[in-house]
Amino acid sequence: MSHTTLLLIAAAGVATLLLLILRAKVQPFVALVVVSIGVALAAGVPAADLVKTIEEGMGGTLGHIATIIALGAMIGRIIELSGGAAAFAHSLIDRFGSRRTPLALTVAGFVLGIPVFFEVGLIILMPIAYGVARASRKPLLVYALPMGAAMLTVHAFLPPHPGAVAVTQAIGADQGLVLLLGIPVTAVVVLLGYLVSRRMTRREYPMDPAVHAEVYGEQPDPTTDGGVGSTPAATKADDGHGTAVLTKPAPTTTTTDPAPSLASSPDPSHPAAPSFGMVLALIVTPILLILAGTLGQNILAEGSTFRAVLTVLGAPMVALLIDVALCAYLLGARRGWDRTHIANVMGSALPSVAMVILVAGAGGVFGKVLVASGIGDAIADVLDRTGLPALVLAFLTALALRAAQGSTTVALITTAGILTPLLQRADLSTPQLSLVALAMGAGGLAVSHINDAGYWMFTKLAGLDVASGLRTWTVLTTTMGVIGFALTAALWPLV
Structure with missing residues (x-):
């Protein structure tokens, strides 16, 4: 079969995938499987090999990333339901002071965005932004915009978030190097995004009267046009793969536990929330272990016992497993949770990531x-x-797919599948592949707009109308994506 025919089949496959997800509202998992089968048959893959090809693709991917994503979700869930996320954010606000509260919330979004999924982190931190805006009488967007953008940046760039994990595995990059290079790149992107958002929020944008009343404790004026004209009672939340689910925000609470029995309920003899230092240590522990394993493999002599130990401890699955155990003990058992409650909390993390x-x-x-x-x-x-x-x-392909269908995760996974043969042919080094993975993350961050459930979640919670959301959230995420790509390009000559 000629290359032209194969390319036409590929183009038709991608177009069908977009139509199924966007127009027919087919679940992305089903759409990807259906399109994969159709493309395989159209491209001449023998029918006898079709099932084997599907099984190898599914098994080869999930064998590496399923455990990592599940363990990462458990860590985030324990931190969330123990009250550790809210306590961490409040501690940062106290440490930064009232004048730098927007920066404090941005840092909270960046740090908590590592173990906590974007939509969960936004629900946890938005009530804190509400309270700070109410106390300061400043526009909510001053606090919410950089905070939300920081969490989305981490979601697009860094493991253990699903898109980053899948890309790293698919193209043969090293997860430790992705973290080693990605954390400083992401931190700079978040900081520059914070500075851009400061300029953007110098002007005020129309705010939904119901959200205004929720934030500032004032009754909405029925004669005022609120733009979006809806309350935040039911908002669209991005479940991480492009499917919109309805989530009811609770501005006066700090968790979104779907099962009341799983709500944080430490023993009365341990009433204090987890300390800032403990939460921070639990967040960075798996990162440090993974980095130690990567450094050990590159620095220590082959056959060294210490290298072998670091290699085992630095394996992402082992590092996250250790951190799950530490979270279960320090944030759970030591604070009054019994074993059944800990098991239920950990189990409650799995449906959302399945x-x-x-x-x-x-x-x-x-x-x-x-x-x-x-x-x-x-x-x-x-x-x-x-x-x-x-x-x-890598950047342009991920950006185009992100703009076309909305989901960061789907855009990254599809980009990796398209570019893997080219990357193998290019014979890139492991550090170069890690930068390519980050460039894909930059493309996956950009152009969050009306086909992205995360866009709707943020704009509804912030009380923005569609036009204001495009002028703020979409412009900021796109700017930060371009900055992220520029940073990876600047690092390329160094690796």
């Missing part, structure tokens, strides 16, 4: 089909002839 894991696996199937059918090589040939560097192609 579909994310399946979507990641279906993305692996799509990538496997592209390789098995020869489409991957055909795409690699075309991309090679463009003359664009792999880093640029």
Whole structure:
């Protein structure tokens, strides 16, 4: 089959995928599997090999990332329901002072965004932003905009978030190096995004009267046009893979536990919330272990006992497993939770990530089909002839898919499947592949707009109308995505 025919099949497959997700509202997991089967058959993959190809794509992807995503979700859930996330944010506000409260909330969004999924973190921190805005009588957007953008940045760039984990595995990058390079890159992106948001929020934007009343304790004026014209009673939340689910925000609470029995209920003899230092230590522990494993493999002599120990402890699955145990003890058992309650809290983290894991696996199937059918090589040939560097192609492809269908996770997984043959042909080093993964994250961060459930979640909670959301949230996330790509490009000559 000619390259032209294969490319037309690939284009038709991607177009069908977008139509199924956007117009037909098919769940992304189902859409990816259906399109993968259709592309495989159209491209001439023998029917006898079809099931094997699907199983290899699903198993090869989930064998690496399913455990990581599940353990990461458990860590975030324990921190959330123990009250540790809210306590951490309040401690930062106290440490930064009232004048730098927006920066404190931005830092809280960045740090808590590592273990906590975007939509959960936004629900936890938005009530704190409400309270600070009410006390200061300043616009809510001053606090909420940089805070939300910081969490979305971490969601797009860093493991253990599903898109970043899937990309790292698919293209053969090293997770430790992605963290080693990605954490400072992400921190700079968040800081520059904070400075951009300060300029953007110098002017005031129309605010939904109901949200205004919720934040400032004032009754809405029925004669005022609130723009969006709806209360935040039911907002669309991004479940991490492009599917909108309804989440009811609770501005006076700090958790969104769907099961009341799982609500944080420490023993009365341990009434204090987790300390700032404890929460911070639990967040950075797996990161440090993974980095130690990566450094050990690159610095210590092969065959060294210490290197072997660091390699085991630094394996992402082991590092996260250790941190789950520490969270269960320090934030749970030591504060009065019994074993059954700890098990229930950990188990409650899994339903919300089950579909994310399946979507990641279906993305692996799509990538496997592209390789098995020869489409991957055909795409690699075309991309090679463009003359664009792999880093640029990674960013632009992820950005285009993100803009087209809305989900960061789906955009990243699909980009990895499309570009993997080209990256293998380019024979890039592991550090270079890690930068390519970060460039994809930059593309996945940008252009959050009306087809992104996360856009609706933020704008509804912040009381913004559609136009104001595009002028603030969309512009800021796109600016930060471009900044992230520029930073990865600046690091490229150094690796």
